[in-house]
Amino acid sequence: MSKIISVPNESKKETISKNAAKLFRKKGFSATSMRELAVDIGVEASSLYNHIGSKSELLQIICFKVANDFINQINELEQVEIEVTSKLEKIIRFHIHKMLEDYDMVYVANHEWKHLQEPFLKNFLNQRKLYENKLIELIKIGISEKSIKKLNPQVLAFTILSAVRGLEFWQQHKKNIDIAELEKTMVTQLLTGIIK
Amino acid sequence: MSKIISVPNESKKETISKNAAKLFRKKGFSATSMRELAVDIGVEASSLYNHIGSKSELLQIICFKVANDFINQINELEQVEIEVTSKLEKIIRFHIHKMLEDYDMVYVANHEWKHLQEPFLKNFLNQRKLYENKLIELIKIGISEKSIKKLNPQVLAFTILSAVRGLEFWQQHKKNIDIAELEKTMVTQLLTGIIK
DNA sequence: ATTAAAAACGAATAAGCGTTAGTTTTGTAA
């Protein structure tokens, strides 16, 4: 077969990872074979191993890329001095943008992380918990400042995360809903509710 | 090995299905082998085939059991004559209860349905869309009655569904949060928002 | 044109998969 075609500024490893993300999202990690991935890329399965270490490594690359992006964003946000509710709004909007830009990778990180091997599995879950705890802390500050209702901060945080992590639905309705409306609706709903 | 032990009023097929749901949730459908399932139940893999047709059938049983439960609930709710917002509250509370009672099955139906074979895959997705559309219609009524904010009903519906489908987190925090508080918090958050 | 490294290939390996077949054990009712 032919060579792996990679666009400039993108290593062949990245090209393989992105294709892997697409397949892992569509079929799941375990149900995706290296042979299928190779076909998609246009090369024999064995040739992939000149560029990557293992199938498992591809999942690691995907999951930690996403985890780092989210951790970095919330870290930057901690430095900024704006109201808690504005921070929450920014977090929600960031999730929406990420889901649109890196749909495959975000989806895989959200749904296929359980197939990571140790020690990567523990590592990933630690990253996740770190992010969740930062969000919970933010909400607690909001409650103490009386800008947020006195409800269980853990539940509030997880509900927001569940809502934005479920943004996959959007991919299937791209045509019907425009992104500005999507953002406005979700921010309004999650922050101020749906009842008039 | 020994025989399959099934509690009274539960067929052996049900026993196998429930064990399958537990494994499919923990490891994913594709990564779960019939041999593993057999070990969990205490028989040889081949013995399972005296009770079930195939591995795929187990996934079908799980997914359609869950789909039917949710469709039935929302159908019953359509008959009842109460306010739209009360109906939404009931739907949210039903999701929470279902996730607690049949965690494994609900999780599998939410996450592993893509491994269904045709025609079951199409069938399942139709059921899902039916449910989503019923929820969207409900919200549209609320908007026209002016009890719900004039926002994109599709987005509102999917956000609610994402939030309740993400209730898996609760399983890991059973000890910290009691169910009454969980319900109250989520209903309040999704219907009236979190900002004071 | 020569050389060395990078990247492709085909073939093979060992392990695991869902499932079937044939046989034996177990439980139940006559």
Next chain:
DNA sequence: TTACAAAACTAACGCTTATTCGTTTTTAAT
């Protein structure tokens, strides 16, 4: 006790899996 059906067993089939090996082709620099 006999007879029959249900459900277990062992063994095997054919296929797929991720990965490795040794070799050949391609690419790029001298």
